[in-house]
Amino acid sequence: MKVLIINGSPRKGNTLTAVKAITRGIESRTDAADIEITQIDAEGKNILPCKGCNACGSMSRCIFADDSPEINEAVEAADAIIFATPVYWWGVTAQLKLIIDKFYARATKLGSGKKIGTVVIGGAELDDPEYEIIQKQFECIAEYLGWEVAFAKSIFANDPKDLSQMEDTLAELEKLGAEL
Numbered sequence: 001m002k003v004l005i006i007n008g009s010p011r012k013g014n015t016l017t018a019v020k021a022i023t024r025g026i027e028s029r030t031d032a033a034d035i036e037i038t039q040i041d042a043e044g045k046n047i048l049p050c051k052g053c054n055a056c057g058s059m060s061r062c063i064f065a066d067d068s069p070e071i072n073e074a075v076e077a078a079d080a081i082i083f084a085t086p087v088y089w090w091g092v093t094a095q096l097k098l099i100i101d102k103f104y105a106r107a108t109k110l111g112s113g114k115k116i117g118t119v120v121i122g123g124a125e126l127d128d129p130e131y132e133i134i135q136k137q138f139e140c141i142a143e144y145l146g147w148e149v150a151f152a153k154s155i156f157a158n159d160p161k162d163l164s165q166m167e168d169t170l171a172e173l174e175k176l177g178a179e180l
């Protein structure tokens with residue numbers, strides 16, 4: 001099984017902590033030797049915003065030279081994808097959205113039947129509508145692409161070290177990785 005983890009945070013904080021916990025969970029599995037984990041950190045990737053030119057319709061890749069083809073290749077190859085993002089203004093980070101928009105270049109070729117897991121981390125309490133809004137967005141994307149949402153986890157953590165002190169949540173994230 002190939003697992004792709006896309007980390008949407010630009011800082012080494014809660015999202016990275018969540019990604020590491022899920023990775024530990026995957027690595028604890030009895031079949032771990034047969035699992036290949038690839039992590040893509042959105043920060044530092046050179047992704048130009050989609051301009052809606054539709055040139056990708058005939059090229060199956062963005063007409064502009066950026067890192068999106070290699071990311072789309074990794075998405076295409078993956079059996080399972082974990083999307084982990086902080087909440088920025090009631091949405092996913094711009095870094096992650098840039099990557100998602102470029103799925104458009106290969107929307108019919110990415111492959112259906114993948115499992116996805118989502119981790120959304122915000123500085124507001126869990127009753128804030130932002131978590132529902134973002135998880136719904138992932139749900140719609142998954143439905144459109146024929147993917148199955150294996151888990152959707154929302155976490156309230158604000159300061160970069162908050163999640164590293166939340167032992168129960170970390171154990172839950174490890175379990176989600178182990179059961180993916």
Ligand SMILES: Cc1cc2nc3c(=O)[nH]c(=O)nc-3n(C[C@H](O)[C@H](O)[C@H](O)COP(=O)(O)O)c2cc1C
Pocket residue numbers: 009010011012013014015016085086087088089090091121122123124125130157158159160
């Ligand atoms: C530009 C920006 C916008 C943010 N907007 C929100 C928001 O709308 N709702 C929220 O709950 N937290 C918001 N936050 C707080 C982050 O979601 C929170 O600190 C999160 O833990 C950051 O994750 P990280 O440590 O992985 O970077 C925002 C933070 C930044 C920097």
